[in-house]
Amino acid sequence: MRYSKILITVSRIILPFLIMFGLYIIVNGDSSVGGGFQGGVIMSTSYLLYYFITGNHPFSLTKMLKIDKFLFLALPLVICASFVTRAELFTNVFPLDVSYEVRRLYLLVLNLLIGAKVAVGFVSLFYIFIEEGNN
Amino acid sequence: MKKWKGFIVAGVIIILLGQVMFHIYKDPLDYNPESKDYYIEYGLEETSSKNLVTAIYLDYRLFDSFFEASLLLIAVAGIAFMGVKDEDLL
Numbered sequence: 001m002r003y004s005k006i007l008i009t010v011s012r013i014i015l016p017f018l019i020m021f022g023l024y025i026i027v028n029g030d031s032s033v034g035g036g037f038q039g040g041v042i043m044s045t046s047y048l049l050y051y052f053i054t055g056n057h058p059f060s061l062t063k064m065l066k067i068d069k070f071l072f073l074a075l076p077l078v079i080c081a082s083f084v085t086r087a088e089l090f091t092n093v094f095p096l097d098v099s100y101e102v103r104r105l106y107l108l109v110l111n112l113l114i115g116a117k118v119a120v121g122f123v124s125l126f127y128i129f130i131e132e133g134n135n
Numbered sequence: 136m137k138k139w140k141g142f143i144v145a146g147v148i149i150i151l152l153g154q155v156m157f158h159i160y161k162d163p164l165d166y167n168p169e170s171k172d173y174y175i176e177y178g179l180e181e182t183s184s185k186n187l188v189t190a191i192y193l194d195y196r197l198f199d200s201f202f203e204a205s206l207l208l209i210a211v212a213g214i215a216f217m218g219v220k221d222e223d224l225l
Contacts, residue, residue: 029186029189030183030184030185030186030189030193031184031185031186032185032186033186033188035186035188035189035192035193037203061215061219065211065212065215068208068211069208072204072205072208075201075204076201079197079198079201090194090197090198090201091194091197092182092183092194096180096181100183103182103183104183104184107182107183107184107189107193107194110193110197111189111193114200114204117204117207117208118204118207121207121208121210121211124211124215125210125211125214128214128215128218128219129218131218131219132218
């Protein structure tokens with residue numbers, strides 16, 4: 001399907017900034033507003049802009065669902081790792097006496113994981129809906 | 136007898152709902168500041184997150200975030216199953 005030139009041009013300008021904004025929100029989730037869920041959704045909307053520009057899908061749905069499943073496996077592993085280090089479930093991996101910068105890493109990793117999972121999930125939803133609309 | 140059964144069930148439901156409404160009505164309308172005070176006092180040192188929302192959803196209520204993420208996977212898998220109709224997909 002061909003979209004109007006205005007939409008394509010505006011999408012080309014916005015696309016890199018949108019990806020950067022999504023990454024910024026995910027990475028700064030523990031010190032300012034935002035987090036994995038919000039950043040992931042912003043990242044996934046950039047997929048729509050990509051579709052407006054090129055008119056085709058960069059990934060296959062099977063691959064995306066596979067990535068989604070692997071991320072879903074990785075999430076409980078990271079979450080339950082604190083049971084090994086602190087003998088507590090569902091909390092930070094590093095003990096309380098470790099410095100702030102190191103403990104912040106755990107939040108960063110979790111935010112990135114959740115962001116990636118939400119982004120992949122929403123991209124596969126967009127994929128399915130676009131394909132349904134085309135057929 | 137069947138007719139009366141419905142009336143009895145309706146009566147029991149009305150009495151139970153009345154009890155709930157009565158307790159809600161008697162409950163004074165003000166905040167419970169205990170959790171708020173706890174999060175503000177210990178949030179930063181326990182979770183090392185400057186943002187209290189992140190402190191709650193990535194530490195105190197981490198299981199909630201995990202099941203929320205799993206819900207998304209189930210929703211996507213369900214829509215893919217219904218929408219795409221591809222046996223090899225899942």
